[in-house]
Amino acid sequence: MKNIKLADKMKFGHLEDAYIEAILDASPDELRSDLLAAGEDPDAYTRSALEVRDSVLLKSRRAKLEYAKIAAADFRVRSSATVLPIDRERASAALKSIFDKDAPQMMLAARRGTNLSEADQDALKDALAALKVRKPDGEQ
């Protein structure tokens, strides 16, 4: 890490910057020796750094998880405002209105000719009931 030039010197005296660079340029053994000569405990420095790192990273993971939960909940609230679940009664009524009209042949099951079997109708009703369909604007 020699000769690291700090990109931004922000409102600190140049002597402080020189002090910081001197620490960065020192070998770990030199720095430990300096700290011991000053009556400091270099092992405590190292231990604290690694303990704080572990604590902070755990905290940040939790914070990100909480944020994700809030964002997901907010999305569900916003997206469900225009969703209307449909039930079988409504599905039957909708199908009946289709069949009562002069519907194009493409809406009917090809294998049964011109009519849907009762089983096919039930399956279609179940499928429609399982879907959450966005209600078109202005329609009942």
Place this chain on the structure above:
Amino acid sequence: MELEIQVDDEVDASTSLNEREYRGVEEAVAACRDLSADEGLKLMAIEARLAEGTGRARTELFAEAMLRIALGKRRWPTDVTFIAFFVMVMKSIASHDRDRRKTENTVEYDENEVERSRLPDNPFASNDENPEAQLIAAEDAKRPFLDVVLEHLDSLENLGDRDEMKLLVMGLDDDLRGKDLRDAIGVDQSQLDYLKKKLRRIMIAAYPKGYRQ
């Protein structure tokens, strides 16, 4: 250890966002996770100096910087090493802390105040501190770093190269580098390297021994 996630109302960097490229948050988190014991040692030694005047206890500045990096509130420029970036973040936070404290009412230091604010368990000092030394250090915290270092050099007995050391300190404070610095002191590069190492040891010894507010 309980940490509060502080609101970050600072601009990410002093340079325009369009002028720099940045690494992703996950890359920065990985760099935090891979922080070595030696890197932690250096950052803590630097934090001891930067935290002075901020009102933060030891390790708080380090923790706050890492938290902001891990949450993506500080982005890592691609043109600096991770350690240099980490120091930049600590400096940024400390700078704002110091500015904020200047606008607040300051507490006058006296012996009783120093006693009340003394950290009962200082994990960083291997020796016990006496109240007088703490009071002196508290007063030092209010003075320019240059004055503190020069005075300390004068107080050292049997300090060889005293004049050269003081010229070095003043030259560094004037942001002299390389040839300009050598010429100001009147030394060659090897002698300059020797003086800088010696000064580093003196500065670590003088300021601060543990953190006091």
